[in-house]
Amino acid sequence: MKRTSAMYSWLTRLHDWRVTHVSDKMFLLILAFLVGFLSALAAFVLHGLIDEIRSLLTGKFHAETYNWLYLVYPVVGIYLTSLFVRFVVKDNISHGITRILYAISSNRSRLKTHNTWSSVIASAITIGFGGSVGAEAPIVLTGSAIGSNLGRLFKLDNKTLMTLVGCGAAGAIAGIFKAPIAGLVFTLEVLMIDLTMASLLPILVSCVTATCFTYILLGDASLFTFHLDSGWTVVRVPACILLGITCGLVSLYFIRTMNACEDMFARFKDKPYVRLAIGGVVLSTLIFLFPSLYGEGYDSINLLLNGKTDADWNQILEESLFYGHSEYLILYIGLVLLTKVFATSATNGGGGCGGTFAPSLFIGCFTGFLFSRLWNVYQIGVYVPEKNFALLGMAGVMSGVMHAPLTGIFLIAEITSGYNLFMPLMIVSVASYLTIIIFEPHSIYGMRLARQGKLVTHHTDHAALTLMSLDSVIDRDYQAVNPDMELGQMVHKISRSRNSVLPVTDAAGRFLGEINILEIRHVVFRTELYHHFMASQLMAEPAAILNDNTPMNEVMKTFERTQADWLPVLDSNSHLKGYISRKRMYDAYRKMVHDLSQD
Secondary structure (H helix, E strand, O other): OHHHHHHHHHHHHHHHHHHHHOOHHHHHHHHHHHHHHHHHHHHHHHHHHHHHHHHHHHOOOOOOOOOHHHHOHHHHHHHHHHHHHHHHHOOOOOOHHHHHHHHHHHOOOOOOHHHHOHHHHHHHHHHHOOOOOEOHHHHHHHHHHHHHHHHHHOOOOHHHHHHHHHHHHHHHHHHHHOOHHHHHHHHHHOOOOOOOHHHHHHHHHHHHHHHHHHHHHHOOOOOOOOOOOOOOOHHHHHHHHHHHHHHHHHHHHHHHHHHHHHHHHHOOOOOHHHHHHHHHHHHHHHHHHOHHHOOOOHHHHHHHHHOOOHHHHHHHHOOOOOOOOHHHHHHHHHHHHHHHHHHHHHHHHOOOOOEOHHHHHHHHHHHHHHHHHHHHHOOOOOOOOHHHHHHHHHHHHHHHHHOOHHHHHHHHHHHHOOHHHHHHHHHHHHHHHHHHHHHOOOOOOOHHHHHOOOOOOOOHHHHHHHHOOHHHHEEOOOOOEOOOOEHHHHHHHHHHOOOOEEEEEOOOOEEEEEEEHHHHHHHHOOHHHOOOOEHHHHOEOOOOOEEOOOOHHHHHHHHHHHOOOEEEEEOOOOEEEEEEEHHHHHHHHHHHHHHHHOO
């Protein structure tokens, strides 16, 4: 107890010294530097753990034959992860980037303390044992949680917390891929954080810091290696456009199938062992048949990006039942492409922890390679290099799945030094994005929140309403009356009321109706009627009733439609929580718009 008190006292003194000696802008830059460093360190630790676990488990596997242990490792990994989450973390840590979006929109950019480490351990176990998911979303959640908790430690305001959350996410992407520009663009497109002058420099500092420290920790090696053998020419524009459209349709398949699988696993939410059995059997079977699905799949991506001959690309068949049957390469590539989404869903649905960032890159690479191989085999047009189109496919599917064409363009260009393919990267990414938005208006990360009206967008008015909390504008100081109360007794309630309505509730507190004080003025001042009228005779239905989970944009529309001054808010049991004043809500809205518009 004394130690806790001493720590609190020390933090208070540090906070007071900081306020006195360090400006807010300078302090934000210092924190951005620290967040970038810690995000890079978290990425280094996570990938180190994944590599060590995988090397320990599969280092002695033979390439010439199938391996029965592929049926065991993924199930063990999911089971260990589920135990860790259930008994150590005791919280849901799945859908990392979606959780960040939710924290920004509905929890004042506050992420729990355990998010700074729990996703690292859980995803290392899952992916190291073969879980077919990515480490990027857990690291982005970790970096954002570091930024959020540092901001809370120093008692920073909500807007600054949002910037630090963006710094953590940007630093994580920049650190993982050594791609500072992609990290910056990621916060703009995926997290919907506007790059005002107040947030641009801190996010840049975090990106550059994370990238520099990653170079220090890992050296100059890139996550993916790519050497351009055949430059882009304008005659390949039709092929690039068709590849972009194909990537958009593959993205649609990815999103729709992923959601369907998640809905299926959600039916067994309270039956973890049933989920483990289903997810484990599906995942282990798929990995046994297609070892390329093991883990993040970056080895397979590098094979497709660096192959020059059929002998090079046939290496992807190693450790599988297809080994030695090079005539089935196209079939194998197609089957892996189609089953990757099921492997990813089974991993997370069965109890594992990981993201869809790496799977989108994986599927994109396989899509680009398959498209170009079929294009060349059937001589549809001019020859297109398979390795180049495998690279373009990565940008295309990422752009479609995340609704982030700029992130796809810059990330693939930076991680592969493929700037000579900048033009086709733009063509494929834009074509993919334009295709997917016809069918899905939101990304795989934002669609869940969009359905609840909790997704922050770059539209200032909509963002302000999304960031506003319904609970913060509820007036709980009301004078309730029961239906049998006489007018004479209600007069005392009216004299103490701060608003123009009296809610009528029963003995259990359930809302029955309301009395508009302005509409009963003709009887309030006639004392001879005090015993002739009861609340049940004077009450009426309100213009509208709001629920405590009603999105703020719906609250605003309701006030505009009804022109009411006060509207009641009820919980799920019809108990009155309080009233919302139109004036108070508009004042809060104007303040939020003002805060968002400030640089």
